[in-house]
Amino acid sequence: xxxxxxxxxxxxxxxxxxxxxxxxxxxxxxxxxxxxxxxxxxxxxxxxxxxxxxxxxxxxxxxxxxxxxxxxxxxxxxxxxxxxxxxxxxxxxxxxxxxxxxxxxxxxxxxxxxxxxxxxxxxxxxxxxxxxxxxxxx
Amino acid sequence: xxxxxxxxxxxxxxxxxxxxxxxxxxxxxxxxxxxxxxxxxxxxxxxxxxxxxxxxxxxxxxxxxxxxxxxxxxxxxxxxxxxxxxxxxxxxxxxxxxxxxxxxxxxxxxxxxxxxxxxxxxxxxxxxxxxxxxxxxxxxxxxxxxxxxxxxxxxxxxxxxxxxxxxxxxxxxxxxxxxxxxxxxxxxxxxxxxxxxxxxxxxxxxxxxxxxxxxxxxxxxxxxxxxxxxxxxxxxxxxxxxxxxxxxxxxxxxxxxxxxxxxxxxxx
Numbered sequence: 517x518x519x520x521x522x523x524x525x526x527x528x529x530x531x532x533x534x535x536x537x538x539x540x541x542x543x544x545x546x547x548x549x550x551x552x553x554x555x556x557x558x559x560x561x562x563x564x565x566x567x568x569x570x571x572x573x574x575x576x577x578x579x580x581x582x583x584x585x586x587x588x589x590x591x592x593x594x595x596x597x598x599x600x601x602x603x604x605x606x607x608x609x610x611x612x613x614x615x616x617x618x619x620x621x622x623x624x625x626x627x628x629x630x631x632x633x634x635x636x637x638x639x640x641x642x643x644x645x646x647x648x649x650x651x652x653x654x
Numbered sequence: 655x656x657x658x659x660x661x662x663x664x665x666x667x668x669x670x671x672x673x674x675x676x677x678x679x680x681x682x683x684x685x686x687x688x689x690x691x692x693x694x695x696x697x698x699x700x701x702x703x704x705x706x707x708x709x710x711x712x713x714x715x716x717x718x719x720x721x722x723x724x725x726x727x728x729x730x731x732x733x734x735x736x737x738x739x740x741x742x743x744x745x746x747x748x749x750x751x752x753x754x755x756x757x758x759x760x761x762x763x764x765x766x767x768x769x770x771x772x773x774x775x776x777x778x779x780x781x782x783x784x785x786x787x788x789x790x791x792x793x794x795x796x797x798x799x800x801x802x803x804x805x806x807x808x809x810x811x812x813x814x815x816x817x818x819x820x821x822x823x824x825x826x827x828x829x830x831x832x833x834x835x836x837x838x839x840x841x842x843x844x845x846x847x848x849x850x851x852x853x854x855x856x857x858x859x860x861x862x863x864x865x866x867x868x869x870x871x872x873x874x875x876x877x878x879x880x881x882x883x884x885x886x887x888x889x890x891x892x893x894x895x896x897x898x899x900x901x902x903x904x905x906x907x908x909x910x911x912x913x914x915x916x917x918x919x920x921x922x
Contacts, residue, residue, distance in 0.1 A: 562895075564895050565892055565895055584921075595760065625920075644706060649878045650879050
């Protein structure tokens with residue numbers, strides 16, 4: 517599947533901030549009332565259970581020295597596949613703008629809210645609760 | 655065998671699962687009629703995805719009858735989670751087990767029928783598997799405790815009734831990934847699985863945990879049938895997330911541990 521085909525995904529992001537958003541642990545260590553905008557470059561995309569991870573080197577303010585952020589997707593490759601993601605959705609070197617809910621303790625980690633691919637304008641989202649009830653199985 | 659099955663059904667009707675001897679043959683060779691009988695069972699094929707919104711709602715509509723002491727512990731956990739300090743109940747990557755797999759998982763499952771047996775296979779956890787024996791056997795007299803326990807089942811029309819005992823006392827009764835307590839032993843779960851609509855499977859659970867619940871907890875969970883290719887079950891090895899891809903001293907592909915914090919990769 518072409519990565520450019522991906523993601524005419526669900527609108528609305530009610531996921532972050534819901535206790536029990538993941539299959540593995542609560543996301544309450546992230547602050548849903550704060551959204552950080554991280555402008556940077558993908559270092560690595562880890563497509564593994566229980567949660568896929570993205571490492572991005574970037575800045576949250578103009579003029580800031582770039583730092584490495586660990587961004588956690590709220591679910592597993594199985595569920596992400598159903599939402600249109602693949603292991604090829606991101607590659608090292610991709611320029612991205614990420615919106616994330618940061619860790620409450622100030623470390624450079626966060627839970628994924630939204631990502632825009634700078635080159636194509638493509639928007640990546642994750643909303644597990646928007647999965648369809650039963651897809652047409654004709 | 656027929657007599658044993660009748661006795662088994664009678665005992666189940668009385669609410670007393672039978673305990674059979676630990677010796678003797680249990681897995682007899684299936685005959686053509688046993689395979690043919692499977693064709694008469696309801697169609698539970700496909701992949702089943704949990705209704706997560708309903709999971710959330712049930713916490714309010716089907717309140718858990720915790721003992722007073724446990725209720726205070728649960729309230730404290732809920733307060734801690736709300737304050738942004740969640741207790742990571744499953745960050746060690748051990749299986750959620752029974753009954754939490756059925757209660758809180760956000761991942762898909764599939765259900766296989768074979769002679770004398772219904773098997774539930776889940777996604778995530780690494781070893782998410784329930785064997786439900788429908789051949790009339792009883793529970794072992796003294797089962798070795800396990801995360802998913804020992805399950806026996808029988809069909810009442812198109813409803814599969816499952817009786818589970820032998821669950822490890824450490825296995826958690828969870829409301830979500832940060833709120834729940836170990837069952838502390840003597841857990842007994844009775845489930846009635848049935849299709850509510852052609853593509854909606856319902857699991858009506860009755861959870862008895864005398865050390866942490868003051869009464870049986872009755873609740874239900876809903877699953878949607880999926881047949882599209884993208885719902886094919888994915889392998890889910892929880893511990894894989896604790897490693898990144900690297901190479902060893904000889905240049906072979908290998909897993910390199912990633913520093914962890916709260917069950918996920920620690921920011922660097």
